[in-house]
Amino acid sequence: MTAAAISKVSGRDADFGAAPIALMLLVPITIVNLIGFVLPVANLAILSVSEVRSSGAMTGGWSMAKWLLVATDPFYWELLWNSVRTSLVITALTLAVSYPIALYLHRSTGLWRNALLVMVISPLLLSAVVRTYGWIAILSDQGLVNQGLMALGASEPVRLMFNLTGVTIGLTEILMPYMIVALLAGLGRLDPRVEEAAATLGAPPWRVFVRIVLPLSLPGIALGSLLTFVLAISSFITPKLLGGGRVFLLATEVYDQAMVTLDWPLAATLSIIVLLVFGVALALYGRILRSIG
Amino acid sequence: MDERPISPILKILAAVGFLFLLAPVLIVVPLSFSGEVFMAFPPESWSLRWYAAIAENEKMLAAFLFSLKLATAVTAVNLFVAVPAAYALVRLAPRGGDAMMGFFTAPLLLPSIVLGLAMLIVFSRAGLLATPQGMFVAHLVVTLPYTLRVIATALSTLPIAVEEAAATLGASPVTVFRRVTLPMMVPGMIAAGSLSFLVSFDEVVLSLFMSGPRLSTLPVEMYNHVENRADPLVAAVSVLLVVFTLVAVVVVDRSLGLAKTFVR
């Protein structure tokens, strides 16, 4: 790239003392972020290691009590394991259902593609409450599936709700748009001419897929999986409503401790654990991305 | 580009996937016309009673009105904050601009349950819990990253040469911004505005943490309703929300393009 091109891209060309103006324009957003984001999150981290009276007031001293509780009580270990396992299953299912959609979208063109894109993105912007409600209508004892089964002669309804099955089905669907969008972004790197080249070199369609399409879409798969896993482990609307208080996951526990038990230090500790799982997932993603090259 | 044949296997798999993806949205439509007292599918009778029930449910109506006001205010302030910030980051390209962009969009990466809890604790101490002000700040924090990113994307795809041309023709930097940059940013601002409105209007996690007995948003009210009762009222509200969302998505698509806004 020529120097002129570099400067055009950076836009720094017009820089006749623009830095102070830039900082001025960034003041409002910085204030919002400091008050609404940095301060609360820092406070959360501090709270998890603070000494707290039974009234809830901080004494100003430090305490690892909540961390000790979480580390020694097997309930929390099981909670963590359940959450991670469920999120992994959801991630795998989401990938399996989403990949064909993303590939199909990638191959389609024009108005049809746009219509499909609207169908993918609209759920993304539709409240999780609405979509979970839809799943209740499908999965409950009086829902679509069970009424269908009864009509076919089943004697009693299959339990699809108030258990992990329902939560897994619901979350898989709810997280699909994120996966599809990530996969699409990954497939964007795939030049159709490369596939055509492979085909003209004598590769049958399935080999083109295995040798060309799949390897080239790996970064998208990695990103989509990270996103889905992270969102699955921190979701609680769907687990709450479809689990009916009978499914215990990290995120639902954070909510219950914060809003029902009102044990904020414990809620803070659990939410930091959520962040730690995030960190591990992110580190893993980084390694995978590097090994893909 | 020429049409490439798509294999029938892929077509079937994609169709099944789409059916699964859209099933919960599609089912609420017939359910909302149920004539039953309880939620059951398929309903044994049909009616508009649940749409009428929305009008009679004062809590739901109050929540809807508050959500509407909140989303409007949040969107307006969003644009006022994000447009200058995006301009500064993209056009003035200060040192460390990428890091700043990362910082400003960080609330998007934090799980909303963690952010909600964090806000709950701080806002309760400041007496902002269950107040419109507290709700407003919470929504502003989560919508700003979207707005900033969409406007920055829109701005960075505008050719800088057009602004340079205006400058060489004698327009001062302020005039360039007012007469050239801002008008060219309108599609991006419409897209960003629709998006922030929708995100605020549909936000449920933070709102749950911030709400109280006398202040809740429509999604929170729906959540509470679903948790306590199994009737088709929420289906009727949902249908209205689906229509609303579709309109906003189409507006985003028309102004900036869906692919450009979401698939980067």
Added chain:
Amino acid sequence: MMHQAPTDMTVAAAGPRAGQGYLSLQGLTKRYHDFLAVEAIDLDVAQGEFVALLGPSGCGKTTTLRMIAGLVPTSGGRIVVAGQDLTAVPPHKRDMGLVFQSYALFPHMTIAQNVAFGLEMRRLPRMEIAARVAEAVAMVRLEGREDRRPAQLSGGQQQRVALARALVVRPSILLFDEPLSNLDAKLREEMRSEIREIQQRLGTTALFVTHDQDEALTMSDRIVVMSHGRIEQIGRPEDLYERPATPFVARFVGRTNRFTGNAHGTTIRLGDLAVRAATQRSGPVEVMIRPHRVALAAAGCVPADGLNSVTGIVRRTTYSGDFVQYLVDADGLTFMVEEATVGHGRIAPAGTAVTLTWAPADTLVYEAAP
């Protein structure tokens, strides 16, 4: 490294004396971190002159133009127009017109609004703006399209709007940044003469950046050849072509035969061959001979006195309409020879034994690059 002109003839580079030009660049420099994009350029352009900045991409020509327009801050040196130092003046106060490669029209304004923009910035009365817009639109032959949007025009029409928009403010200097490279070949040639004609009619001083040598040769009063941020040569088109000051110019402008050899006085040994030049030199040299300066005759023809003469065999003949290009193997060297096609058209096929002749003055000799 210093190159010397191949002949003792003084290059008749027209143009104002150093520092005396209407536009005067004095030691103009641009540095990006460690990279010197433009290195201490001196250039003087007379009022009404059309000067091309020619060079390969990355040679600093566009950066130079953008510094003149005020879009890139300088790292050193001065930009003076009509005796006024503009180096620190922001672009909107420089009174220049810039025509962009991408046209850079305002997409949300009509053609008339685009053209009127600069006049509005100058706070001219509404009546005068309307009159001058009409005049400018007529000049670029776009009457009747005033109310269209840029997106509704073809590429060539958009470029004419960009030209009108830059011209209508009657700028002190008209700057062109590769304005024709997005147009197809036929349109490009039309636009060349159109731009040149309007520039001459208005008597505007113009600086034209291009990487296309034909464009530079056909349009300009003078050409500035740039490479690696420095000026290689400034001269009239014919000076550049016939008397390239450096091997770079010889290679970049037009086609050329290139050999390395050893000079002893006016005789130069190229492998087994000995050729004569018009200048004295000694030591390792680089030799360039323009293909159209070499005459091709049947083998055995006795050359006129004092001409260089080489015998060889035609390896390949390429017919390209207005001239025929031969590749001739001679004593281990390959010569490219170009002959204009003439009516009776005797074209030597491959395998023909031929004699090549050229004048010693056409042997361009340069000190070999170290």
